[in-house]
Amino acid sequence: MDSPEAFCVTGLREWIALPDLGVVGLRAKIDTGASTSALHATEISEFERDGERWVRFNAHIGTLVQRRHRCEAPIVTRKTIKSSNGQAQARYVIRTLLALGERAWPVEFTLTCRKTMRYRVLLGSKALVDGRLLVNPAHAYLLNKPQILTSPGAQ
Template sequence: MPDPLVTLGWREWVVLPALGIPRLRAKIDTGARSSALHVDEQWRFSQGGAPWVGFRLSHGKARGLSIQAQAPIHDEREVVDSGGRGERRIFLRTTLRLAGLEREIEINLTNRGAMLFPMLLGRTAMTGLFTIDPASSFLHGRPPRPTFPTGAA
């Protein structure tokens, strides 16, 4: 018998550990195929002959927390947003931690600065693990605040 699906609310806290993102608010969106991560800035570079992307994102209260990360580019393709506008986006493969579970997901980078949530979790990231209760929010709590050694920023 397969494991039962874990129920998520329409918004949840997620962790992207491989990108150094200890917690981030995400909108759960079954209408979106792919997942999207807000970035303020992104740049390409090569590492070991392979294409990589570096990026910076701000989030938290008044976008006061800033994280800089890098990852190999998995793919690049056109994404059509809910307004029908197409945009070529970089896709990464990274680990998602949500509701005590971890899964490798594909995520694209875009400017979501005008949106309430810095991340949108699309249906391909949820398939086979999660079901959604649209009347609920943050069912799995907030991940703990990261701690840094004394003197670290």
């Protein structure tokens, strides 16, 4: 069994950054009941680059004032996800670096419209295991905001 020192305790909500996408200042909901992580994305379109499948999309940053940030990432796969209300949806899956507190590791995200949801990012159990995180649901924002500079493409 791993020693407790190897793990980091997180709250139910935390600030994250996605540095490879040039995105910083996203509030994420930690969801141990979800296997896969999800990122709010709109205007999603697939394209080819150097013989590989990529996806282009807008990530949405901010809570009161929404800013769109155009992103591109290689496609890992397409996956059918069943939401908590039982609806099945085919989604693109990307893999990108996640920064949370002092840690950073690659995480797979499905791209989906979460505009009706309070949090633009949902961190699922696979990301928690890979990041060696323990969740204390009695707290929120236990970790410092990641200090990652955004790219000049943010709108």
